Amino acid sequence: MAKSKPEPQVLSSVSNALRILKSFSAIEPxxxxxxxxxxxxxxxxxxxxxxSTLAHEGFVIKDKDSQSYRLGVSVLTLAGIVTNDLDIHKEASPVLHKLVNDTGETTHLAVMDGLDTIYIHKEECYHPVRILTHLGRRNPSYCTSSGKVLLAFSDEQVVEDVISQGLVSHTRNSITDPDRLRSELEIVREKNYAVSTEELTEGTRSVAAPIRDYTGRVVSAVTVVGPIQRMKEYKIRDIAAKVIAAGEEASERLGYDERFFK
Known part of the structure; x- marks a missing residue:
C-alpha cells in the first residue's frame, strides 16, 4: 500500500506574515x-x-501620523528579482515595446494566478491621456481581453471554477451569463485573440492574444489597451493582427515552433 505524502510543516508566524503582505493591493495600498x-x-x-518585524526587515513602512503601514522597498527588490528572472518577462519585453510603437497604445503582459489575471509587465504609450492600470493588481479573468485569452486556452475545469465563483457585473457590458462566456471563449480559440469593450472599466477597450511556451502551452497573454475614442471599432481587426503577431514573436522567443504542433 503506497504511503501518503506527509503534510508540509507550516510555521504559523511565517504563514501569517505572508498573509499580511498578500493583503496589500493597488486598491488598498x-x-x-x-x-x-x-x-x-x-x-x-x-x-x-x-x-514590527516586517518593518524592521524593510518589508513594510509605518506612517507615524496615520499609524498605517504600506509595503516597503524590500518587497520591490524581490519583485525585481522575480520579473528579471522570468523567461517570459525577458523575452516579451522588447516585443511589447515594439507593439507600443506599432499601435500607439499601452501594452501589457498578463498571466493567470488562481482564477484571476495579473499584469506582470507594462509598456506605456506616449499619449498624454492614458488608461490607468496597475502591475500586480488582480483582475477578474472573464471581463478582460487577456483573461479571456488565458481562460480560452485553459482546462475546462478552470472556466467552470470561474463561473461557479460568480460572474459579477462591473459595467453594463460585463459578461454575467455562463453560456455567453463559454461561447465567447470558443470564438477566442477560433480567432486566436480576444476583445474587451468596457467590460471591466467604462471608456476602455483592449485586445489580447496568446503567448505559448516551447511545449505549445499558453502561458501568458499580450494585450493592447486604450480609450475607446482612440481604439475605435473599425481599427480592431488591424490592432488584433499586430497583437497576434506580437504574441507569435514572443512565443518563438520562448522556443515555440508552430510546425511541431500542426
Missing amino acids: TKRVGELAESLGLAKSTVSRLM
Missing part, C-alpha cells in the same frame, strides 16, 4: 493593525508584533 487583525482573523497583538 495602506493598512492599519486593527484592519489587518479583523480581515485576517488574528489578534491585534499578533499583528502588531508581525508588523
Whole structure:
C-alpha cells in the first residue's frame, strides 16, 4: 500500500506574515493593525508584533501620523528579482515595446494566478491621456481581453471554477451569463485573440492574444489597451493582427515552433 505524502510543516508566524503582505493591493495600498487583525482573523497583538518585524526587515513602512503601514522597498527588490528572472518577462519585453510603437497604445503582459489575471509587465504609450492600470493588481479573468485569452486556452475545469465563483457585473457590458462566456471563449480559440469593450472599466477597450511556451502551452497573454475614442471599432481587426503577431514573436522567443504542433 503506497504511503501518503506527509503534510508540509507550516510555521504559523511565517504563514501569517505572508498573509499580511498578500493583503496589500493597488486598491488598498495602506493598512492599519486593527484592519489587518479583523480581515485576517488574528489578534491585534499578533499583528502588531508581525508588523514590527516586517518593518524592521524593510518589508513594510509605518506612517507615524496615520499609524498605517504600506509595503516597503524590500518587497520591490524581490519583485525585481522575480520579473528579471522570468523567461517570459525577458523575452516579451522588447516585443511589447515594439507593439507600443506599432499601435500607439499601452501594452501589457498578463498571466493567470488562481482564477484571476495579473499584469506582470507594462509598456506605456506616449499619449498624454492614458488608461490607468496597475502591475500586480488582480483582475477578474472573464471581463478582460487577456483573461479571456488565458481562460480560452485553459482546462475546462478552470472556466467552470470561474463561473461557479460568480460572474459579477462591473459595467453594463460585463459578461454575467455562463453560456455567453463559454461561447465567447470558443470564438477566442477560433480567432486566436480576444476583445474587451468596457467590460471591466467604462471608456476602455483592449485586445489580447496568446503567448505559448516551447511545449505549445499558453502561458501568458499580450494585450493592447486604450480609450475607446482612440481604439475605435473599425481599427480592431488591424490592432488584433499586430497583437497576434506580437504574441507569435514572443512565443518563438520562448522556443515555440508552430510546425511541431500542426
